[in-house]
Amino acid sequence: xxxxxxxxxxFPTFDADNHVKHFKDAPEGIKVVGADGKALPAVRExxxxxxxxxxxxxxxxxxxxxxxxxxxxxRDIGVERMVVTHAEFEVVNKTSEEMKKAASMGAKLExxxxxxxxxxxxxxxxxRNWRRVKVEExxxxxxxxxxxxxxxxx
Numbered sequence: 600x601x602x603x604x605x606x607x608x609x610f611p612t613f614d615a616d617n618h619v620k621h622f623k624d625a626p627e628g629i630k631v632v633g634a635d636g637k638a639l640p641a642v643r644e645x646x647x648x649x650x651x652x653x654x655x656x657x658x659x660x661x662x663x664x665x666x667x668x669x670x671x672x673x674r675d676i677g678v679e680r681m682v683v684t685h686a687e688f689e690v691v692n693k694t695s696e697e698m699k700k701a702a703s704m705g706a707k708l709e710x711x712x713x714x715x716x717x718x719x720x721x722x723x724x725x726x727r728n729w730r731r732v733k734v735e736e737x738x739x740x741x742x743x744x745x746x747x748x749x750x751x752x753x
Contacts, residue, residue, distance in 0.1 A: 608649050609684070610642075610659035610669060618660035621690050622728065632665050638672035650677035657684045657709070663697045670706045681706040687737060688714055689730040698740065710737045 611629040612618065619628035631642045638646070646669070649656050656678050658666040666683055673681050683701050686693040686708045693701070698708055714732025721727045 606653075607655045607657060608645070609657045610661055612659040612684070615660040615665075617662040617665060618690050631661060632668045636664065636668055638668050642669060643672055643676065646673045646676045646678055649673070650679070653679065655680040655682060657682045658691075658706075659684050660690045663691070663693050666691070666693070667697065667700060667704070670701055670704050674704050679705075683708050685709050685711045685714065687711070687732045687740065688717075695740070708740070710740055712737075 610631060613624075614628050616628040616630045619625040631639060633639055646656065648654075650673070656669070656673055658669055658681070661669060670681050670683075681704075683691070683693065683698070683706050685691055686698055686701075687710060693708075702708060711732075714729075714737070715734055716722070716731075717726045717729040718731030719727055721729075721731075
């Protein structure tokens, strides 16, 4: 890619099926996996473009199982850079084991400081409906994910 254009593709966030069902915003949202739990053909096409263009793929507000399906498909297609978007946030809510599985498939985990500002007393109304992620939780996730040798992105 030339000219410094965007190099990141986000899967659905506020329109993701998982997000709208979790917050009861709508009966359904954008789906990325089929009944078999595998990435839909359209998702695989997007991932092929991402691989060819060497784009970073973020999982957005997909459920843990949806995100793992997209990561698996991306890995199989050749996407080299994948990120689990705010893995600890309530709407994504990955368990330690799910985080480890995503990392073992080559994905990075985005652990956000913004989670510490969420909760009932948050300064912005939309943040009050989200669970506060304690600093200690994020620190523990970082400690669990430490590997002796990290592979930098080029």
